Amino acid sequence: MNGTVKRVLAAAIAAPLAFMAYDGLAPAIPAQAQQLQQLPTVADLAEKLSPAVVSIATTQKVAGGVQLQIPDLPPDVPFRDMFEDFFKRQRPGGRPEPRTVNSQGSGFVIDASGIIVTNNHVIEQSEDITVVFTDGTSLKAELVGRDPKTDIAVLRVKPDKPLTAVSFGDSDKLRVGDWVLAIGNPFGLGGSVSLGIVSARNRDINAGPYDDFIQTDAAINKGNSGGPLFNLAGEVVGINTAIYSPSGGSVGIGFSVPAATVRGVVDQLVKYGETRRGWLGVRIQSLTDDLAEGLDLGAKAQGALVAEVTPTGPADKAGLKPRDVIVEFDGKPIRDMKDLPRVVADTPIGKKVTVKVMREGKPVEIQAEVGRLEDGEKLVAATSPEAGPSADTADTLGMKLSIITDVERQRFKIDEGLEGAIVTEVDPNGPAAEKRIEPGDVITEAGQKTVKNPGDVTARVKDAEVAQKKTVLLFVAKGGKQSEMRFIAVKIKKE
Structure with missing residues (x-):
């Protein structure tokens, strides 16, 4: 390579570098590195919150293995006595011994006196519940109350000193993309922290009548159930409850019950030991475009279609009818079927509310007094069908x-x-x-x-x-x- 070519290449390389320096672009790389170093850490937050998160160990008795029947052996079968003795030794009466099964989950303290929240499925049918704290302390827990419909349970322990407690935040303010922190007991490891974002809101995964899950990509695995989902202010915005996973491990799709649902349920369980939800006394279904046209509501109609009215229930007494489409309840809009059960359940029992419906294509306002769901379920179970005519x-x-x-x-x-x-x-x-x-x-x-x-x-x-x-x-x-x-x-x- 001659001297002229070398000088041309040197100039070609130096020119853009000089331009970058002149244009102020040279410091860009150090500035980016500095910015990365300033990304917020959750170490202080995790250290502060972890003492309020507990591991929950449960034991329960389940039926033994397959019950083996003593065969009817002919008298001349060799070793007949040994066979009969083997089958009888399973248990007196020939029944297999029940097995003790241990399981683990997570929970969190909401009251320093010893009130703990977890999932119902973590403690369901358990004979013994033990709460383990981050310092290794173990305390026996008693069940205060549970609610299978939202998969929430409340426990009580009796500590020697006040516990570290956390409080609920406003899950309604969560936005897709917000950072969230999950702390729990995956696979029995205890005190495990994972960070992620809110991936979606208002998820319906067919888990119950009040599905309104927060979806997150924060790692949630077996054992995380019942643990808290925190926002970066250190407030509980959800309870980690379920995952979607073809493999059984985390694939970045976890679901949490929002604090807006949990808070009311926990308050009732602590106060009454049971839930006391509002009840309207209707069976509803989704309103499709075809149904809307058939009901003379026009295309793109919204609301919850009343399929059936429970006799003597609040809706029946108020005058609601099948084919009515409920579009507003107590001032709250009902955009689709799943909105109504949550709104009614959160309404105080005995409250008189205005129900706006579309009936035969026309708006109608109806006054109804909210009943109690638990009483309504008994009424529905006792209701007998009526007979009718037939022909042709x-x-x-x-x-x-x-x-x-x-x-x-x-x-x-x-x-x-x-x-x-x-x-x-x-x-x-x-x-x-x-x-x-x-x-x-x-x-x-x-x-x-x-x-x-x-x-x-x-x-x-x-x-x-x-x-x-x-x-x-x-x-x-x-x-x-x-x-x-x-x-x-x-x-x-x-x-």
């Missing part, structure tokens, strides 16, 4: 309908007292099949009118066609079960 056969909407004879009732195992038109056959390419209507389903209403016989269904379909509607609204007992009643909007013609 029909073929419509891609399905064959029949009266409910004793033969059909036995064949499809239809609930006693349930009447209407039974579906006996379904065209797999028809509109009924598109909505998953199956043989054995019973249609009790069509076009918002009672079905006394299969011919009523055909008549309602014709009425809808005359009105130039695209769908007809059916009220169907899936599988012939009154506990599975639901509205289904079926297209008059499959597109």
Whole structure:
């Protein structure tokens, strides 16, 4: 390489460096390094919070292994006495001994006097509960109360001195992307800290009627259940409850019950030893676009569709009816079905509230007095079905309908007292099949009118066609079960 080429290359390399220095870009790399060094640490926060987080060890008795029956051996079988002795030694009476199973979870102290919160599934059916603190202290715990619906339980221990306690924060203020800290007892390791963000909110994972989970990517594993999820202010914003994992370990998808749900449940369990939720006395379902059209509500309607009203319940006394769509309860908007149970449950028992509904396409306001859910569940269990009339056969909407004879009732195992038109056959390419209507389903209403016989269904379909509607609204007992009643909007013609 000659001298001229060397000078050209040197100039080419030096030029951009000179430009960077002149333009003030040279210090960029050191500034970035300095910024990285200034990222916040959670070490002080973890050190402060960890004493309030506990490990929970439980023991319970479960049935022994497969019970072995003493065989009936012929008298001349060799070693017959030894075989019989082996089977009898399992336990007097030939029954296997029950096994003691140990399990572990997490929890946290919310009151220095010894009140601890954890998951219900951590302590359920336990005969012995021990709480272990970060300093190694172990205390026996008693169960104050539990709530399977939200998977929350409250324990009490009797410490010699005040405990380190934490408080609940406002989980409603959480935003996707906010930092959160999980502390717990994964795999029995104890005192384990993981950091992550809020990945999503308002998750429904079909765990219970009040699903409203916080999703986080903070590592949550077996044993973390019942442990707290903190915000960076050191407040409990959730209880780590479940994970999604094909492998059984953390894959970055964990779920926490929000503090907004936990706080009220814990207060009631501490005060009463049980929950006292509000109750309206309706069975509801989601409002789809097809159902909205069938109810003359227009497209994109919102609310909770009333499928059934419990006789003598608060809704029945107030005048709510099936097919009403609840759009507001006690001043709180009801955008979809899952909003209503949470709002009603949080309403004080005995409170008189305004319920706004859409009825036959028109807004209606109804005054109702909130009952108690626990009383309502007993009432529903005791309610007996009413009988009705039946007759004829029909073929419509891609399905064959029949009266409910004793033969059909036995064949499809239809609930006693349930009447209407039974579906006996379904065209797999028809509109009924598109909505998953199956043989054995019973249609009790069509076009918002009672079905006394299969011919009523055909008549309602014709009425809808005359009105130039695209769908007809059916009220169907899936599988012939009154506990599975639901509205289904079926297209008059499959597109």
